[in-house]
Amino acid sequence: MDALCWNHPAISLKPTQSSENHAFLTPKSSSLLFHCRAVMNSSNPESKPSPLKIQNRMFILGMGFVGQFFAQELKYSGWAVSGTCRNLGQKMQLEGRGFDVYVFDANDPVQDTLKAMKYHTHLLISIPPDVDVGDPLLHHEKLLRTTLQGGDLRWLCYLSSTSVYGDYGGAWVDEDNPTNPLSQSGKLRIEAEERWINLGNDLGLSTQVFRLGGIYGPGRSAIDTIIKQRSLSERQQRRARRQFTSRVHVQDICQALKACIQRPSSRRFYNIVDDDPAPREEVFSYARDLVEKKWPGKFDTLSKVVEESDITNGRGRGDKRVCNARMKRELGVSLVYPTYKSGLQSILDQMGDEEPL
Numbered sequence: 001m002d003a004l005c006w007n008h009p010a011i012s013l014k015p016t017q018s019s020e021n022h023a024f025l026t027p028k029s030s031s032l033l034f035h036c037r038a039v040m041n042s043s044n045p046e047s048k049p050s051p052l053k054i055q056n057r058m059f060i061l062g063m064g065f066v067g068q069f070f071a072q073e074l075k076y077s078g079w080a081v082s083g084t085c086r087n088l089g090q091k092m093q094l095e096g097r098g099f100d101v102y103v104f105d106a107n108d109p110v111q112d113t114l115k116a117m118k119y120h121t122h123l124l125i126s127i128p129p130d131v132d133v134g135d136p137l138l139h140h141e142k143l144l145r146t147t148l149q150g151g152d153l154r155w156l157c158y159l160s161s162t163s164v165y166g167d168y169g170g171a172w173v174d175e176d177n178p179t180n181p182l183s184q185s186g187k188l189r190i191e192a193e194e195r196w197i198n199l200g201n202d203l204g205l206s207t208q209v210f211r212l213g214g215i216y217g218p219g220r221s222a223i224d225t226i227i228k229q230r231s232l233s234e235r236q237q238r239r240a241r242r243q244f245t246s247r248v249h250v251q252d253i254c255q256a257l258k259a260c261i262q263r264p265s266s267r268r269f270y271n272i273v274d275d276d277p278a279p280r281e282e283v284f285s286y287a288r289d290l291v292e293k294k295w296p297g298k299f300d301t302l303s304k305v306v307e308e309s310d311i312t313n314g315r316g317r318g319d320k321r322v323c324n325a326r327m328k329r330e331l332g333v334s335l336v337y338p339t340y341k342s343g344l345q346s347i348l349d350q351m352g353d354e355e356p357l
């Protein structure tokens with residue numbers, strides 16, 4: 001299948017290896033999908049007919065960077081994909097790409113959206129905890145539990161973070177190491193992990209938690225930071241300075257998710273990171289060299305500013321090297337981008353030869 005460009009001009013996707021697996025080859029029936037949409041948007045989602053059961057249907061809570069990337073991959077493989085975003089403009093954009101989208105604020109959940117969720121077969125939670133309230137949707141856990149009972153859901157995955165491990169002084173950590181987050185957000189993550197796992201388990205679903213390293217990919221990487229820093233918002237700049245010694249390309253997150261659907265488990269935690277937990281300054285230095293080679297002299301000074309602020313601000317935020325052996329062993333994942341070097345090179349290659357604006 002040819003690559004498909006979407007949303008961000010730099011993003012180009014190809015189905016990953018696991019697209020060849022059974023669950024990703026279900027033929028797409030546009031009439032069934034249309035029917036599915038019509039029923040899910042109807043005022044009475046309880047009256048859903050049984051034909052819906054013949055199709056794989058993913059619901060993504062929080063169609064952000066990973067959510068959109070994954071949605072696109074699933075769509076390639078014939079899945080029906082629905083999800084949430086927080087504003088109408090984004091909803092229209094995502095609907096234009098063929099997804100069923102609900103405007104949804106997890107702080108104030110609309111019950112019809114929760115009902116629609118229940119008639120999907122798979123659920124991915126990508127909404128992060130809020131520092132003031134914790135996991136916003138779990139604030140409405142009772143409503144969530146009652147609404148989701150007796151539906152079609154059979155698989156749930158919560159996207160968490162390797163920040164739950166805290167500081168291991170640069171040592172290797174795997175899923176059996178105790179969690180000891182330094183930050184409040186890390187503590188809230190652990191609480192959210194436990195509660196989503198319990199909820200899924202109580203509903204009789206296959207449940208798993210993915211602890212993601214620093215996520216990068218087309219449109220969000222050290223290369224993009226160097227090129228775009230002049231126009232980065234303050235929020236994005238803060239994100240750019242965060243220290244992650246472990247990272248993972250979004251395409252590898254997607255293939256791990258697909259592998260996990262093929263090999264569902266119960267109450268299982270997986271570190272989803274690459275093989276090469278390098279210091280951030282090393283990554284930025286490599287990215288700067290790549291950019292300089294491609295567009296000599298253009299971004300040199302600006303990128304050094306990022307690098308320095310990165311080093312200054314990044315220290316002491318939980319140094320560790322996160323091990324991905326379980327992901328490989330149990331899910332059979334073979335990383336497309338085992339190191340930041342191959343990942344960054346592919347991002348640069350996808351940008352073409354024209355100097356970015």
Ligand SMILES: NC(=O)c1ccc[n+]([C@@H]2O[C@H](COP(=O)([O-])OP(=O)(O)OC[C@H]3O[C@@H](n4cnc5c(N)ncnc54)[C@H](OP(=O)(O)O)[C@@H]3O)[C@@H](O)[C@H]2O)c1
Pocket residue numbers: 061062063064065066067084085086087104105106107125126127128129136159160161162212213214215216
């Ligand atoms: N970025 C990293 O390096 C990293 C590392 C480890 C783990 N994670 C976690 O992994 C998950 C996926 O990462 P990502 O980079 O794809 O995140 P992202 O792009 O920020 O996507 C998160 C999504 O959740 C939505 N959301 C946030 N608060 C919400 C609320 N109260 N109600 C409804 N929707 C809400 C966001 O909507 P808006 O677009 O409107 O904000 C967005 O669609 C997130 O939980 C993230 O925190 C990220």
